[in-house]
Amino acid sequence: MRSDEQMEAIETGEDSAIVRALRTGATPAPEFRARLKQSFLSEAESDARRRKAYRLSILGLPRFYINLAVVGAAAALILMAFTYSVWFRPARTLETAEEQRQSVAMTERADSEPHNALLSPRSGARGFAPDAGDTADTVYVEYSTPLADEVQGALELIAAEAGGIVESAGAGDSAGEAQTVVLTVPSDVLDHVLGRLDEVIGTAKVSQPVHLNSEQVTVYITFSPD
Amino acid sequence: MHSDASDEQLIQLHLSGDPRGMEAIYERYFDRIYRLAYSKLRSTQDAEDVTSAIFLKLCRSLDSFRGEAKFSTWIYTVANNAVMDSIRRRRPNVSLDADLRVDGGDWVPREIEDNAPGPEDHVADADLARYVYSKLDALPPGQRSVIELRYFMELSYQQIADQLGVELGTVKSRLNRAIAALRSLVSTEEEVKASAFR
Numbered sequence: 001m002r003s004d005e006q007m008e009a010i011e012t013g014e015d016s017a018i019v020r021a022l023r024t025g026a027t028p029a030p031e032f033r034a035r036l037k038q039s040f041l042s043e044a045e046s047d048a049r050r051r052k053a054y055r056l057s058i059l060g061l062p063r064f065y066i067n068l069a070v071v072g073a074a075a076a077l078i079l080m081a082f083t084y085s086v087w088f089r090p091a092r093t094l095e096t097a098e099e100q101r102q103s104v105a106m107t108e109r110a111d112s113e114p115h116n117a118l119l120s121p122r123s124g125a126r127g128f129a130p131d132a133g134d135t136a137d138t139v140y141v142e143y144s145t146p147l148a149d150e151v152q153g154a155l156e157l158i159a160a161e162a163g164g165i166v167e168s169a170g171a172g173d174s175a176g177e178a179q180t181v182v183l184t185v186p187s188d189v190l191d192h193v194l195g196r197l198d199e200v201i202g203t204a205k206v207s208q209p210v211h212l213n214s215e216q217v218t219v220y221i222t223f224s225p226d
Numbered sequence: 227m228h229s230d231a232s233d234e235q236l237i238q239l240h241l242s243g244d245p246r247g248m249e250a251i252y253e254r255y256f257d258r259i260y261r262l263a264y265s266k267l268r269s270t271q272d273a274e275d276v277t278s279a280i281f282l283k284l285c286r287s288l289d290s291f292r293g294e295a296k297f298s299t300w301i302y303t304v305a306n307n308a309v310m311d312s313i314r315r316r317r318p319n320v321s322l323d324a325d326l327r328v329d330g331g332d333w334v335p336r337e338i339e340d341n342a343p344g345p346e347d348h349v350a351d352a353d354l355a356r357y358v359y360s361k362l363d364a365l366p367p368g369q370r371s372v373i374e375l376r377y378f379m380e381l382s383y384q385q386i387a388d389q390l391g392v393e394l395g396t397v398k399s400r401l402n403r404a405i406a407a408l409r410s411l412v413s414t415e416e417e418v419k420a421s422a423f424r
Contacts, residue, residue, distance in 0.1 A: 015405045018358055018412065024376040025355025026264035028257065032274050037252055041279045044240065045247035052243030129341035 137187055137217035140207040147179045154200045155181055162189045167183040178224035187217045235296035259305050261378040266309045276312045280305050299389045324367050361411045369404035396409050
């Protein structure tokens with residue numbers, strides 16, 4: 001192997017003229033150098049700008065579309081947070097045989113009751129949308145006293161004050177049996193009607209109404225003497 | 227400003243969006259690329275055309291530079307390919323052995339145009355250089371590659387060895403033989419010239 005010194009001697013010795021000719025033999029014109037440099041730098045500047053813009057974006061997508069996607073995803077999350085109960089309803093649990101029997105019995109009893117009482121607290125009905133029959137709020141008021149004539153008159157008076165009607169359910173005519181009176185009044189005066197019942201007849205056991213935003217509310221008033 | 231930076235650092239500077247990296251690359255490689263192009267094309271106009279094409283496409287070609295090789299060897303390959311393409315495009319698609327038919331129906335031998343200077347032009351250094359360049363085609367490809375990488379692209383012996391995939395000693399012996407061959411070719415022409423004037 002030739003050492004670097006030997007190679008240097010070859011390049012600087014008797015062959016130096018040839019080596020010099022190779023190194024400096026082809027000299028480009030200064031005008032060409034300047035002209036190409038100008039064009040090249042212009043091209044390089046444009047390429048550098050393009051690369052910088054690409055680096056600032058993600059996966060080569062323009063910034064605008066990335067921002068749009070982020071805003072869209074955020075809006076979707078907010079919408080889902082407000083409507084999760086619609087999309088993620090609780091799954092119906094499996095029922096044992098005993099529970100199924102109770103459920104059937106409850107449905108049968110509900111069918112025997114007035115139609116608009118299906119969504120009462122006792123009905124056990126569940127779901128998001130109301131059924132066609134679930135049109136009225138229902139309140140149960142229970143008195144442990146018999147239905148006296150003056151009470152009947154007071155009920156008619158209260159119904160008239162509230163702009164509603166009163167009717168007898170038709171059961172318990174004989175003494176000692178429970179009697180039911182059905183009072184139908186506008187929903188917005190329900191509190192007033194309950195207050196008047198408390199004032200005129202006395203304190204009673206009142207069930208919580210099921211709110212369905214209906215215009216009418218049905219009050220079942222039961223008189224069951226002990 | 228960037229004269230001390232390596233080629234790879236300059237390229238990274240450009241890729242990060244700073245065009246000053248390419249200005250330094252241009253200053254560093256313009257002469258080398260031009261010399262390489264001229265040595266193969268031996269025409270100032272063609273060498274300028276190819277050099278322009280190489281530099282104007284260089285920025286966009288950087289996507290194919292993955293940093294696995296040195297930039298100097300990568301750009302040598304790019305430039306060499308561009309020069310070879312230029313040679314293929316300008317080469318007429320007829321056999322040099324074929325004669326030409328003229329209007330009268332006679333066949334005449336083809337006269338090959340030779341732009342290379344003759345021995346009588348060797349007086350000046352510039353002429354010697356052109357003459358030496360014209361003799362490069364006579365060298366075997368291995369020796370010619372070493373000459374190009376050493377004197378045109380200004381690579382070190384080790385870089386040449388890495389580029390060609392040969393031993394360092396092979397590079398040095400090829401270079402030595404190539405220079406000796408060029409000297410011999412020049413000397414022979416000088417003797418021919420001297421005997422013609424006797």
